[in-house]
Amino acid sequence: MDESWKGYRSAPYYDELITAKGHPRTAARGAVKLLQRLPAGDLAARRAAAAAAIREMGVSFTVYTEGGNIDRAWPFDIIPRIIPAREWAGVRAGLVQRSRALNCFIDDIYNRQRILADGIVPAEIVLQSSNYKPQCAGVSPRFGVWAHVCGSDLVRDADGHLYVLEDNLRVPSGVSYMVENREITKRVLPELFENYSILPVDDYPSQLYQMLASLSPRERKRPCVVVLTPGIYNAAYFEHAFLAQGMGAELVEGADLFVGDDDCVYMRTVDGPVRVDVIYRRIDEDFMDPEAFREDSVLGVPGLMRAWRGGKVAIANAPGAGVADDKVVYAYVPEMIRYYLGEKSLLRSVPTYLCSRREDRDYVLGNLDKLVVKPANESGGYGIMVGPHVDAATRRKFARLIEKNPRNYIAQPTLQLSTAPTCVDGGIEPRHLDLRPFILQGREAWVTPGGLTRVAMVKGSLVVNSSQGGGSKDTWIVEGRA
Amino acid sequence: MTMLSRVAERVYWLGRYLERAESTARLVDAYHHMVMDIPRGSQPGWDILVRILDAQPIADERFRVANEANVVRLLVSEAEASCSLPYAIQAARENVRTTRDVLPEEVWELVNELYLFAREQADKSVGRRHRQAFLQEVVSRAQVINGVWRNTLCRDHAYRFIKIGQLLERADMATRIIDVGAADILGREGTQQAIDHLLWGTLLKSQSALGAYLRQVGPVVEPDCVVRFVFMEPSFPRSVHFCLRGIRQELPPLKHNEEALRVIERARRKLRRFDRQDWERDELHAFIDDLQGVLSSLHGAICDTWFRVDGA
Incomplete structure (x- = not known):
């Protein structure tokens, strides 16, 4: 019997595996019992085995440091996060609903702008956002879909409910780690799988391929799909290579592609130029085409926007999709769902104060010590102020920032992120986590069973980003009871 | 399935750098061995290695x-010098790092391990005591990597370009060693007859050719036969003849291969003309110079045809 579980308590937070009274939750019972029965020291050995497997499999991400870029081994906690299938079915439906509404919104914004004309969303919020790309106006991608891959971040508050924290619609990453995490768990804790029926996650690349292939402008049995990466120095290069390999697609850099006189996109191959049908873009749109966006980009392909606008190539996610990936626009998603789908939002959103609204701003400035303040357009957890965790000087700094540029800031109540038992040096302790499922949207929508659970490995911390010391867990959607 | 030009270029260089690392290690090891057998005062200088590797300008800058x-320090431990062993290994690693998706997974792991090994051990291996173990380890690790890709890669473009890179590098190295090595030995003629067989033996060893030579040709190591063997022996996998034939075999499945085929046939015709028994030192040098020119054109033709695809 492993002593390290003794006295595990997470209150006042909601714990994913253990109830407030210290008992395993129903879906987690089998796994927790098994882990508790492991002889002392065994868990540490499994942890070491997982670290070795990660090194061997070469699962890494790149971190920028002053001494150059280094490949870091992927940080992983071996205790899985377990979610009952029944709960997941509701989440899944909510995510599909959200993805449909967001895509209706983007398509509307770049075409008729009905939602603005009807005054549901204030026009200036959308059209003045740096995420709104006028170059995309008038384009109608197939199925009306712009955000083909969406990574929505979910968190569970102390009340036990899941909330959508944000929708990542530009180039969301992390899905390869979801697949690799399962692979590692199978290697180091195979016994855990014996009494469970866990939804598999490893067919993501083939689901992604099918969705991408369905976008091809040419009717072909096997359209030419490529993954466009900024290159080896990008933090997510491992994932780009992983997905390309998993789809049997070429992993290309900007210099491998060119746009011909016929406005079609070609890749340079040993057989000569080969026409590309679909580009899975893992490079920011601002760097995608120096003719249309940043002229100084050396990563992009001149003329790519021309080819896309002319319908000669499909690009996923479509440039401009980020217009709905804005923390101010986020506040309007429930209205969008009602407006476009005539439905009530199935997933909860976090109450959001828009600093551009006078009464919201006054409330935010008066309650900075209780709120999380976020810049509207940053990702990766940068530029965020967690009110209760910072000193008065930082709060004053943010107050000045907000007054100077209110459109650029939103505030939300500080959520009590849920926890799960996590192996740390010296035992098992609760750590805060979130969940990033991935939604694929073509003609139909498909949601990963589970997603990537990210863990804040530092005690008490709420920051789960891998670029800032976050770790991850395998995420199980389990059917029936174990 | 086609292949991106950039990826083809990188696997081609992987083949070249891996072969360069292995042959540099063999060369230094063979020389290291020989030096110990030769009486004091009679050894040829170490600068011959610098000349074989065409590293005179780099050497002049450093000592x-x-x-x-x-x-030995320059060749074994100076990672910055383009003629060094660690440089070749590091370059091989960089080329696999960005082409992992077309290669067997073990290739990346093994090349990465070779890189880590060289980085850790190279400095300690300059002195005579650890030198040989280090060099032999590099050779055997390179051989394991070669075994993996040869035995697991589909016979597709990735295989083709690694193989072409490897064989072209090997042919190039063989001609350099004969050029500089034979000239050196022949230049000494008359003065050190007693140790000549040792020198020629070393030359064979640096090509892993000694055993094969003894079985095929006989127990007497003779200059004419050695040069002929390294250049012409069709059954020996490190002979120039064998390398050129191997490259020729990989060209037909590639599109737009006309120029490369033309150049490789020119190289093979040139080599076939090398059948005289009694060449003079200068003739040999002129012949090799010519042959190296053709090898370099072959490299150029490969780059122009498959790695630089024009358009927009």
């Missing part, structure tokens, strides 16, 4: 005297 310590 005035091409003695054992300086030359």
Whole structure:
């Protein structure tokens, strides 16, 4: 019997595996019992085995440091996060609903702008956002879909409910780690799988391929799909290579592609130029085409926007999709769902104060010590102020920032992120986590069973980003009871 | 399934750098061995290695005297110098790092391990005590990597370009070794007859050819036969003849291969003309010079045809 579980308590937070009274939750019972029965020291050995497997499999991400870029081994906690299938079915439906509404919104914004004309969303919020790309106006991608891959971040508050924290619609990453995490768990804790029926996650690349292939402008049995990466120095290069390999697609850099006189996109191959049908873009749109966006980009392909606008190539996610990936626009998603789908939002959103609204701003400035303040357009957890965790000087700094540029800031109540038992040096302790499922949207929508659970490995911390010391867990959607 | 030009270029260089690492290790090892067998005062200088590897300008920048310590340090441990073993290994690694998706997974792991091994051990291996173990480890690790890709890669473009890179590098190295090595030995003729067989033996060893030579040709190591063997022996996988034939075999499945085929046939015709028994030292040098020119055109033709695809 492993002593390290003794006295595990997470209150006042909601714990994913253990109830407030210290008992395993129903879906987690089998796994927790098994882990508790492991002889002392065994868990540490499994942890070491997982670290070795990660090194061997070469699962890494790149971190920028002053001494150059280094490949870091992927940080992983071996205790899985377990979610009952029944709960997941509701989440899944909510995510599909959200993805449909967001895509209706983007398509509307770049075409008729009905939602603005009807005054549901204030026009200036959308059209003045740096995420709104006028170059995309008038384009109608197939199925009306712009955000083909969406990574929505979910968190569970102390009340036990899941909330959508944000929708990542530009180039969301992390899905390869979801697949690799399962692979590692199978290697180091195979016994855990014996009494469970866990939804598999490893067919993501083939689901992604099918969705991408369905976008091809040419009717072909096997359209030419490529993954466009900024290159080896990008933090997510491992994932780009992983997905390309998993789809049997070429992993290309900007210099491998060119746009011909016929406005079609070609890749340079040993057989000569080969026409590309679909580009899975893992490079920011601002760097995608120096003719249309940043002229100084050396990563992009001149003329790519021309080819896309002319319908000669499909690009996923479509440039401009980020217009709905804005923390101010986020506040309007429930209205969008009602407006476009005539439905009530199935997933909860976090109450959001828009600093551009006078009464919201006054409330935010008066309650900075209780709120999380976020810049509207940053990702990766940068530029965020967690009110209760910072000193008065930082709060004053943010107050000045907000007054100077209110459109650029939103505030939300500080959520009590849920926890799960996590192996740390010296035992098992609760750590805060979130969940990033991935939604694929073509003609139909498909949601990963589970997603990537990210863990804040530092005690008490709420920051789960891998670029800032976050770790991850395998995420199980389990059917029936174990 | 086609292949991106950039990826083809990188796997081609992987083949070249891996072969360069292995042959440099063999060369230094063979020389290291020989030096111990030769009476004091009679050894040829260590600068010959610098000349074989075409590294004179780099060497001149770093030291005035091409003695054992300086030359071995340059070739074995100076990661910045393009003629060094660690440089070739690091370059091989960079080329796999960005082409992992077309290669067997073990290739990346093994090349990465070779890189880590060289980075850790190279400095300690300049002195005579650890030198040989280090060099032999590099050779055997390179051989394992070659075994993996040869035995697991589909016979597709990735295989083709690694193989072409490897064989072209090997042919190039063989011609350099004969050019500089034979000239050196022949230049000494009359003065050191007693140790000549040792020198020619070393030359064979640096090509892993000694055993094969003894079985095929016989127990007497003779200059004419050695040069012929390294150049012409069709059954020996490190002979120039064998390398050119191997490259020729990989060209037909590639599109737009006309120029490369033309150049490789020119190289093979040139080599076939090398059948005289009694060449003079200068003739040999002129012949090799010519042959190297053709090898370099072959490299150029490969780059122009498959790695630089024009358009927009």
